[in-house]
Amino acid sequence: MSAAESAPPANLAALIYSDELARFDYGDDHPFKPLRARNTLELCVRYGLLGEPGVVQREPKPAEPAYLERFHDPAYLDVLRRASGGTFDVAMLARGIGTEDCPVLRGLWEFCLLSVGATRACVEAVLDGTARRAFNLVGGFHHAYRDHAEGFCYASDVGAAVEDLLARGLRVAYVDIDAHHGNGMQDAFYADDRVLKISLHESGATLYPFGGAETEIGEGKGRGFNVNVPLLERTDDEVYLEAFERVVPPLLSAFRPDVVVGVLGADTHISDPLTHLRLTSEAYYRVVRQLCALAPRLVAVGAGGYDVFRSARCWTLAWAAMAEREPQDEYAGLVGGMMFGSEIDGLFDRPMPTTGEAKERALAEARRVVEFHQRTVFPLLGATPP
Numbered sequence: 001m002s003a004a005e006s007a008p009p010a011n012l013a014a015l016i017y018s019d020e021l022a023r024f025d026y027g028d029d030h031p032f033k034p035l036r037a038r039n040t041l042e043l044c045v046r047y048g049l050l051g052e053p054g055v056v057q058r059e060p061k062p063a064e065p066a067y068l069e070r071f072h073d074p075a076y077l078d079v080l081r082r083a084s085g086g087t088f089d090v091a092m093l094a095r096g097i098g099t100e101d102c103p104v105l106r107g108l109w110e111f112c113l114l115s116v117g118a119t120r121a122c123v124e125a126v127l128d129g130t131a132r133r134a135f136n137l138v139g140g141f142h143h144a145y146r147d148h149a150e151g152f153c154y155a156s157d158v159g160a161a162v163e164d165l166l167a168r169g170l171r172v173a174y175v176d177i178d179a180h181h182g183n184g185m186q187d188a189f190y191a192d193d194r195v196l197k198i199s200l201h202e203s204g205a206t207l208y209p210f211g212g213a214e215t216e217i218g219e220g221k222g223r224g225f226n227v228n229v230p231l232l233e234r235t236d237d238e239v240y241l242e243a244f245e246r247v248v249p250p251l252l253s254a255f256r257p258d259v260v261v262g263v264l265g266a267d268t269h270i271s272d273p274l275t276h277l278r279l280t281s282e283a284y285y286r287v288v289r290q291l292c293a294l295a296p297r298l299v300a301v302g303a304g305g306y307d308v309f310r311s312a313r314c315w316t317l318a319w320a321a322m323a324e325r326e327p328q329d330e331y332a333g334l335v336g337g338m339m340f341g342s343e344i345d346g347l348f349d350r351p352m353p354t355t356g357e358a359k360e361r362a363l364a365e366a367r368r369v370v371e372f373h374q375r376t377v378f379p380l381l382g383a384t385p386p
């Protein structure tokens, strides 16, 4: 990094927030609810996590179309722009648009430009000395491919951000803790040794996108730079934390990234309606805190999370980790009339371990995958098991 880029940042964390992004509506029946971002902002205020010192809040600007072209095929972007008129035509289907997951939506193009712009603002904030870590809640569209939409994702804010960081000559680690495998990102950078990709996710045996096996370790120059940690359904805090701690810190230490791009999906939570992992907000918080400690600079994005209220709690904790603040409930003791009626228990869940045979299976499988990587990927990257 240049001298300016390596100067100590003025703040610990920058929140990149746009109410326009939060208000974008995928439709009543669609599980993806950008409004979770506003819920998170409100919880951050309630828990005393915004305001001086050490944190700043910024409004993002839309990215220029050329910035999206750093990652996406221009012909695909033409189709995406057309879909933004709100009228479906059959040619869109070849690009993944007009499906149940990725419907044609009026204003979609502007939404994409702004969400990509918000992650770009995170990149700029961590490089220009604004903050060590920056968080865009409405980002992490990791299922978008260079040439098509998939899995609620149209424009890859994270793909464009990684291309941007690589173009500046920086070493990038991409760490994806969303419950779904980051297939679009793996595909785009599979043969690339300039970006280390690590994804912990529910196994493709039981969850979309039905890939992301541990044996997919990259190809060509990129061999060893793609690390998948598929986890069985019902994986709980204990199993997840063991897998994370045995894989992520040693690989990041060996790779020594300048910047970590963290995809902080909250759909690993036990209450998530689309997935089958069983994490509590406690484990999620511990993972994000470790990531914050390991990353010299962190570009963080919200990604998935389909239990709206519990996702907002998780991201509030993620923000607390980035800002290095203890959440304090400003309204503790007040009764009634609050935004979230069921929220009297605070941000942390009680422990909810998996038991019996399901636990043993999940633990054995996680250990098998970890040991596979310690045998195959660790030597390629010069990493040492902890």
Ligand SMILES: [Zn+2]
Residues within 6 Å of the ligand: 178, 179, 180, 265, 267, 303, 304, 305
């Ligand atoms: Zn997800």
